[in-house]
Amino acid sequence: MKRILPLLALHxxxxxxxxxxxxxxxxxxxxxxxxxxxxGDTGYNGHPELKTPHLDAMATAGLxxxxxxxAHFNCSPTRASVxxxxxxxxxxxxxxxxxxxxxxxxxxxxxxGAGYATGHFGKWHLNGKNGDRDTKTSPxxxxxxxxxxxxxxLGFDEWVSADNFxxxxxxxxxxxxxxxxxxxxxxxxxxxxxxxxxxQAGAGKPFFTVVWFGNPHVPHEPLPADKAAYAALxxxxxNYYGEITGVDRNVGKLRAALRELKxxxxxxxxxxxxxxxxxGPKSTGNLRGSKxxxxxxxxxxxxxxxxxxxxxKPFASDVPCSTLDIYPTVLAATGVGAAKQIQPLDGVNxxxxxxxxxxxxxxxxxxxxxxxxxxxxxxLLDWPYKLxxxxxxxxxxxxxxxxEVAPAMLFDxxxxxxxxxxxxxxxxxxxxxxxxxxVAWKSSVERSLxxxxxxxxxxx
Numbered sequence: 001m002k003r004i005l006p007l008l009a010l011h012x013x014x015x016x017x018x019x020x021x022x023x024x025x026x027x028x029x030x031x032x033x034x035x036x037x038x039x040g041d042t043g044y045n046g047h048p049e050l051k052t053p054h055l056d057a058m059a060t061a062g063l064x065x066x067x068x069x070x071a072h073f074n075c076s077p078t079r080a081s082v083x084x085x086x087x088x089x090x091x092x093x094x095x096x097x098x099x100x101x102x103x104x105x106x107x108x109x110x111x112x113g114a115g116y117a118t119g120h121f122g123k124w125h126l127n128g129k130n131g132d133r134d135t136k137t138s139p140x141x142x143x144x145x146x147x148x149x150x151x152x153x154l155g156f157d158e159w160v161s162a163d164n165f166x167x168x169x170x171x172x173x174x175x176x177x178x179x180x181x182x183x184x185x186x187x188x189x190x191x192x193x194x195x196x197x198x199x200q201a202g203a204g205k206p207f208f209t210v211v212w213f214g215n216p217h218v219p220h221e222p223l224p225a226d227k228a229a230y231a232a233l234x235x236x237x238x239n240y241y242g243e244i245t246g247v248d249r250n251v252g253k254l255r256a257a258l259r260e261l262k263x264x265x266x267x268x269x270x271x272x273x274x275x276x277x278x279x280g281p282k283s284t285g286n287l288r289g290s291k292x293x294x295x296x297x298x299x300x301x302x303x304x305x306x307x308x309x310x311x312x313k314p315f316a317s318d319v320p321c322s323t324l325d326i327y328p329t330v331l332a333a334t335g336v337g338a339a340k341q342i343q344p345l346d347g348v349n350x351x352x353x354x355x356x357x358x359x360x361x362x363x364x365x366x367x368x369x370x371x372x373x374x375x376x377x378x379x380l381l382d383w384p385y386k387l388x389x390x391x392x393x394x395x396x397x398x399x400x401x402x403x404e405v406a407p408a409m410l411f412d413x414x415x416x417x418x419x420x421x422x423x424x425x426x427x428x429x430x431x432x433x434x435x436x437x438x439v440a441w442k443s444s445v446e447r448s449l450x451x452x453x454x455x456x457x458x459x460x
Contacts, residue, residue: 026206027307028267029111029330030197030254031082033210034247035075035123035165035217038277039300040285041244047282050241051229054252058271058304063354064316068303069365069381070275071323071346073292075165076100076125078274078323079212083107083126083154085327085347089371090448097164099128099149103454105342107327108155111208114336119196120151120159122189122212129163145176152176156210160192165214167221184223185214186243190250194257201261206334211254216243216279240279255306265308268333270326273301288419294367294379294388295419307333310354317353318414320383322365325350342453344444364434366441371449380438384414385423387434408435 039045043052044059071081074096077088083106084091091101108118127149129141143150143161151159152175160174167185171178181188193211200207215222222242229245230238251271258264276298277283278291289295303321305311310333324347331338332349346366352358364382380387388409408431410424424431447453 025266026116026334027309028197028200028207028209028263029116029334030193030207030209030211030258030267030269031326031330032251032254032269032271033079033082033212034244034271034273034302035212035214036275036278036291037216037244037247037273037302038279038283038285038290038297039287039302040281041216041273041277041279041283042302045285045302049230049233049237049282050244052244052248054248054255055271055302055304058251058255058269058306059314059316061314062269062304062306062308063311064314065303065305065321066316066318067320067383068272068301069299069320069322070273070301072367073275073294073298073369075123075274079124079126080104081323081347082326084342085324085345086342086448087324087346087366087368087445089368089445090346090453092449093126094370094372096125097128097130100126100154102149102153103342104154105338105340106155107330108151108208108210110155110331110336110338111334112155112157114334115206116334116336117196117200117205117207118156118158118209119193119207120156120161120210120212121193121196122161122185122210123165123214124151124159124161124212125164126154127163142171142173142178143176144173144178147176150176158196160189162214165217167214167219170214184226184246186246186250189213190253194253197257197263198261201263208330212274213247213250215247216240222246264306268305268307268310268330271302271304272323274323276300287417294369294377294391296386296413296417299367305354307354310351315356319353319358320361320365320381321350321353322347324348324365325361343456344448344453364437366438368442368445371442371445378438378442380434380441381413382434382437384412385430385434386411386413386419387431387438388419389435389438410434 042055044056070078072078076096077093080088080093080100084104112118160172162172220239226245227238227242230241275291284297287297289297328347329350332351364380368378369376375390378389408424409422411419
């Protein structure tokens, strides 16, 4: 008996340890993205008129990314980067309405295969369609079941989605069946997402939820209550700010619901926009350029992360990060490996940053306007320097300043965030090194575009 008791105690101890290991749940993931919200379009970034109390609360509760960049200056390419961790031009997603390639491995597919419930709600814009362009008839068309690039085909169990932006009273595809909705587009996307989240939380199943709002993209048709706070401003501003207020209000609904369901502690909520601002200097935070350009005004956006279990105390970081980093970070956070990963990845795992153990991203962030167009504007951010090449090809109101013909421009964006002082002539060696790195990366993208990455991928 004396020999049995120690063995029994050891058994119970090991059992308790094993049980304890299993009680730590895999984190849920919620990715939230606004459409055309610029770096300056938040209260916490100092907007003089706009009110975003729920985004401000996120900024003071979790990780605030002060240098968060989109992979591209337009919507479809950036969305492709979120799904894959790869630059969108590797898969031919060049511009708005360009499709993602069906061969790509998405984060939804990987997590779905690991037992996560996966849901997409809102704007999709990766199926090669641009939706109804008549802004008087609530843009966006329902994605139907026969669409070969629907969310359902790319890893989502459930989806209520449009192929482009949408606003009031849209028609969306619910798992491939068109359905007419009533109300504000932001409310609809979040309400459907919360139905999904409540169902999974009730079943005790980890969930991966993507909420891609159609706002504040045009046509700027907010609910009267959302624009009421801006009644003293011009109608145009009332409508734009009202759209962002609707987005912000729904972020608040999400945060409240996660706490009500008691899953907030182990849920990663990642908020950003799909490209820089399109509504003037206040929208971009007075950065140079805007949506449609490779200046910081077209690429730098709000970036916020909450994960109380891993980020227990709020902090802000100036480490440059990208939408490219979402895919590898989500897989690292969930502990899910992609056995058939398509290479190369352009993103990096940001988990060390969550732990305040990351002083630099580790590799530069590349940008290109359109890889298959000779002489297209390209850029490379190797902190704190940002190189622009072929910027003279980006002329017009959104492009280079009139008269600039320099083949390369170099800015220290830590000291010169508006990219006004060209240092290229003073630092030719740095320009040469960064140019060579950018050229090598573009060659890699061209090989990917030709299909080389799929040939290397492990056989399915």
